Amino acid sequence: MAFESLTERLQSAMSKLRRKGKVSASDVKEMMREIRLALLEADVNFKVVKDFVKRVSDRAVGVEVLESLTPAQQIVKIVNEELTATLGSDVVALNKAPKIPTIVMMVGLQGAGKTTFTGKLANYLKKNEQARPLMIAGDVYRPAAIDQLKVLGQQLDVPVFDMGTEVSPVTIVEKGLEQARANKNDLVLIDTAGRLHIDDLLMNELKEIKELANPNDILLVVDAMTGQDAVNVAESFNEQLDITGVVVTKLDGDTRGGAALSIRAVTGKPIKFVGSGEKLTDLEIFYPDRMASRILGMGDMLTLIEKAQQDYDEKKAEELAQKMKENSFDFNDFIEQLEQVMNMGPLEDLVKMIPGMSGVPGLDNVKMDPKDIERKKAMVFSMTPAERENPELLNPSRRRRLAAGSGNSVVEVNRMIKQFNEAKKMMHQMSKGNMNIPGMDQMF
Numbered sequence: 506m507a508f509e510s511l512t513e514r515l516q517s518a519m520s521k522l523r524r525k526g527k528v529s530a531s532d533v534k535e536m537m538r539e540i541r542l543a544l545l546e547a548d549v550n551f552k553v554v555k556d557f558v559k560r561v562s563d564r565a566v567g568v569e570v571l572e573s574l575t576p577a578q579q580i581v582k583i584v585n586e587e588l589t590a591t592l593g594s595d596v597v598a599l600n601k602a603p604k605i606p607t608i609v610m611m612v613g614l615q616g617a618g619k620t621t622f623t624g625k626l627a628n629y630l631k632k633n634e635q636a637r638p639l640m641i642a643g644d645v646y647r648p649a650a651i652d653q654l655k656v657l658g659q660q661l662d663v664p665v666f667d668m669g670t671e672v673s674p675v676t677i678v679e680k681g682l683e684q685a686r687a688n689k690n691d692l693v694l695i696d697t698a699g700r701l702h703i704d705d706l707l708m709n710e711l712k713e714i715k716e717l718a719n720p721n722d723i724l725l726v727v728d729a730m731t732g733q734d735a736v737n738v739a740e741s742f743n744e745q746l747d748i749t750g751v752v753v754t755k756l757d758g759d760t761r762g763g764a765a766l767s768i769r770a771v772t773g774k775p776i777k778f779v780g781s782g783e784k785l786t787d788l789e790i791f792y793p794d795r796m797a798s799r800i801l802g803m804g805d806m807l808t809l810i811e812k813a814q815q816d817y818d819e820k821k822a823e824e825l826a827q828k829m830k831e832n833s834f835d836f837n838d839f840i841e842q843l844e845q846v847m848n849m850g851p852l853e854d855l856v857k858m859i860p861g862m863s864g865v866p867g868l869d870n871v872k873m874d875p876k877d878i879e880r881k882k883a884m885v886f887s888m889t890p891a892e893r894e895n896p897e898l899l900n901p902s903r904r905r906r907l908a909a910g911s912g913n914s915v916v917e918v919n920r921m922i923k924q925f926n927e928a929k930k931m932m933h934q935m936s937k938g939n940m941n942i943p944g945m946d947q948m949f
């Protein structure tokens with residue numbers, strides 16, 4: 506997960522102030538020195554760091570002891586606010602065309618994740634805004650790109666317009682737009698070619714497409730893993746094409762995160778989306794404030810909740826809530842939950858989004874082992890339907906049968922049933938409004 510070591514270092518810099526009743530100028534200076542180093546090591550652009558440090562220092566010196574907040578809490582608040590400002594403060598949505606279709610053009614270097622993002626965006630807008638997109642395959646230099654987009658189109662049931670690799674991208678876009686207008690698609694997503702490096706030929710071609718299509722958005726897709734290079738790429742693309750927004754991909758990797766932190770300040774253009782994985786659903790709207798609190802290790806409950814909502818079937822979630830209330834959660838639900846959790850991605854990443862959890866020792870051991878889940882599933886599948894619905898039926902002889910049937914020991918079966926009972930108890934408590942999350946109160 507991105508930002509891991511930055512979060513650790515920022516927390517350690519700020520934690521030293523925690524017990525102070527009054528914060529002196531030299532305390533602030535010392536903390537800012539550490540924050541500055543932490544940001545530079547995370548590969549944040551040096552001008553951005555300088556500016557950030559100045560803004561925080563100016564505000565932090567001489568903070569008064571307020572009744573509601575300790576000086577340390579106030580400084581955390583200032584750091585959080587200034588980090589949010591560096592990331593762009595407001596969420597910037599996609600531009601909408603006054604009359605259909607809205608046209609979005611993707612640009613960026615090869616491998617940045619343009620084609621993948623085109624699919625993700627089609628999926629997102631189709632699901633959330635009932636859009637009827639057409640994707641145009643304009644990347645004629647990487648033949649696989651066209652096939653890749655077609656496969657995505659099939660998966661998403663979204664039409665893809667292509668003319669192979671022998672026609673110029675400008676013509677492809679022209680014809681694609683004609684088709685979109687004829688078919689009344691309300692959204693057109695243009696995937697363009699990338700190169701390994703920026704060159705004039707590429708830029709000229711992109712400018713021609715821009716002129717022809719007059720897109721509502723030109724989104725530059727950059728790979729977070731490339732650090733400062735991503736920032737330089739963004740500067741050049743912006744100079745040449747006057748982009749309207751940035752998409753930072755691969756923030757799920759163990760990038761130091763500097764690119765995401767610098768791009769807005771360097772280019773003045775907003776980050777609109779973040780790619781957080783290879784799956785089509787691994788797309789997040791970029792919320793500067795949430796990202797800032799995630800970086801500071803203050804968690805990101807809102808993203809967590811949205812992610813859960815996206816991956817969860819709402820009706821099922823309602824049924825589950827009802828069952829939690831009635832305490833009638835059974836083994837069928839247990840299996841379903843295990844599968845949902847598996848679909849949501851690595852558990853340790855999810856747990857870190859809970860406020861106060863990112864610094865908890867031992868968190869990296871919270872791994873959900875797919876084999877373990879398969880084992881648990883095998884045990885549940887060895888149960889009769891009656892046993893799944895009424896876990897109380899599972900007496901010692903039935904447990905022995907389950908063990909034999911699923912190829913596990915009785916000890917393992919007992920452990921699984923114990924876990925199930927604990928989960929059931931916890932969920933029942935949560936459904937009664939007892940949402941105390943350990944560690945939450947220790948945040949400051």
Ligand code: GDP
Pocket residue numbers: 613614615616617618619620621622650653699754755756757758779780781782783787
């Ligand atoms: P393009 O050349 O810009 O069209 O790049 P692609 O869309 O083909 O992506 C290049 C590689 O990056 C592919 O293997 C993608 O699966 C991968 N990729 C794209 N976005 C993400 C992301 O957000 N996270 C991760 N981990 N991989 C990504």
